[in-house]
Amino acid sequence: MRETIEFTLNGEPVSLDTDGDRILLWVLRTDLELTGTKYGCGIGLCGSCTVLVDGEAERSCALPLRAVRGREVVTIEGLAGGEVLHPLQEEFAERGALQCGYCTPGMLMNAAGLLNGNPHPSREEIVDGMEGNLCRCGAHKRIIEAIDAASKRM
Template identity: 60%
Template sequence: MQEKITFTLNGKQVSVEMEESKILLWVLRTHFDLTGTKYGCGKGYCGACTVLIDDTATRSCATTIGEVAGKSVVTIEGLADGDKLHPVQQAFVDHDALQCGYCTSGMIMNAVGLLNGMPNPTREDIILGMEDNLCRCGAHNRILDAIEDAASAMKNSGS
């Protein structure tokens, strides 16, 4: 049965009429044409589909559209402030913290969620916070370095 579901998406209030059981990942990609959020495993294990829901990193492939009613959802497309990249995005660029790029949006969104909840992480905190986001290319050390720098930049800018 179709329901009207209203939530905030990348800073704008939106409404959709659909079954509450539709998977958020597919709603973002097909209904809103936000294809930066990637399909990886479809089971919530790899992290390629990570978005922020109320500032918390969440696997969109394991979340229904009904679960985001009344909440705020941010995708990789909504992270930057106009042309100014979010500090995590900028750190990923500065550290060349990617290779093929498929996991990158999920890595960035997970890192933002981590730093939202832990603004002064140790390297070990970052390793533990990021261990469930998979990268097959082996850019992990550059990703960790980028997150450390982003944490400092966010602390210094008040982000």
């Protein structure tokens, strides 16, 4: 059923006239041409599609568009403040905390959500908080270190 859905995306107001049952991941990637948010499994198991909704990490592959009505959505394209990278992005880059890079947007957004809720997590809390984000290339160690380093700077 078509309806008008308004929300904030990366700081800008968005208004879409579409079926509210559609899944946020695909609306972002297709209608809004923001392809940084990735499809990995489509059923919430890998975390590649993670975005922030009102500051909390959410799996966009499991979220109907209707669920973000009136809320603030941030994708990887909105994580940086203009030209200035987010400390997480800087630390991931600095430490080479990625190989293929396909899981990276989801890793970064999940980490951003983690730090929003717990600005100075212990290493165990970081590992625990990232447990649901999968990486096949094996950048695990560097990802945890990058999040740890970013949290200490923030």
